[in-house]
Amino acid sequence: MPELPEVETVRRGLAAQVIGRRIRSVEVGRERTVRRTSRQALIDGLTGATIVAADRRGKYLVCPLDTGEALMVHLRMSGRLLVAAAGTARPLHTHVVLHLAGRPAQELWFVDPRTFGEMVVFDPEQVAEQIPELARLGPDPIADDLTRAVFAGLLRRHRQLKPLLLDQHVIAGVGNIYADESLHRARLRPDRLADTLTTREVGRLHESVLGVLREAVEAGGSTLADTQYVDIEGQGGWFQVHHRVYDRAGQRCLTCGRADIVRVVTGGRSTHFCPRCQR
Ligand SMILES: [Zn+2]
CATH class of the missing domain: 1.10.8.50 (Helicase, Ruva Protein; domain 3)
Structure with missing residues (x-):
């Protein structure tokens, strides 16, 4: 399972490549990936939104959006986030695709063979109700000052x-x-x-x-x-x-x-x- 160093590496990649990009459209294949809400909730929450930051708490990736909401991604056992040129052949088990507007035309894929991973759009002010385990995390040894x-x-x-x-x-x-x-x-x-x-x-x-x-x-x-x-x-x-x-x-x-x-x-x-x- 990806742990802090792996998730931090993914976060740095997102920070370098997707901050400031608007999400033009969203495809959700496997509904299990969006089980906390629904396929339509993810599509509605992301379509037209711009990713404004890439943060991490423990093993949770949190990308605030210009809508005031945020995208949470947890890779769990085998989840992967991959950026690829639009139109590239997708690997097996690609469950969510975000089409990024602007140049170069790119897609952000969520690929997850074992399907334990998840994506959800949530309201950061309601995190305790919407993602209780995220609200209850202990200090992060890298992101926080763990004296x-x-x-x-x-x-x-x-x-x-x-x-x-x-x-x-x-x-x-x-x-x-x-x-x-x-x-x-x-x-x-x-x-x-x-x-x-x-x-x-x-x-x-x-x-x-x-x-x-x-x-x-x-x-x-x-x-x-x-x-x-x-x-x-x-x-x-x-x-x-x-x-x-x-x-x-x-x-x-x-x-x-x-x-x-x-x-x-x-x-x-x-x-x-x-x-x-x-x-
Ligand atoms: Zn020894």
Whole structure:
């Protein structure tokens, strides 16, 4: 699933290519993509509107429109936003097409093989009613100023670190890859209880989360063999070559060189860590 670095890379692509563009017309194929409202609501909300900004909160893309409303896009498991020249042959599973006015004649596609992703036009003043989970997101480590003091406050809970980092209401944008990589860099076991961390360990985890996410954004995110993630021009990221634990079960730890990476599955999610350097 695209996480903060991948969604931020898509956001930067949208900022560079679609801000200021008017949406001339809209096609919606698969209704599941617009399930929060309806096909007609998306068409009515976008037709004739101009995209004025490209923002992100956690894994949510939010594009304010000149109508006062905003377009929210969530990629979920396999969603992709792609910009292409008008008339280009569309890939399979292209569920929504925005025809952009002006030159060059372009289309913005929402392609989503697994159909968990979604698009919706909403009123930002009604976000708590219209997209409640967006209103309840925790701080975003890149978009917000997530200071060490704020971070320490978030960890003051009797919960294991891995599920805590994945909880979007605690911190927005961290998913499985970057939780595992951050915990490894901080030398903390995924099942450590957050309220047992020393001040020094809290500082290490804070630096690790911010550092891993920033480096991954600069690398354009991670594109894994089994994922569909690409940026809006169809290019993959390369942070996966820097992964030290994620998807490396059974391989030697790159940090200590003296233990093999372990993979455990809890609640349907896999967790990767080094039993030697993470305590
Ligand atoms: Zn190790």
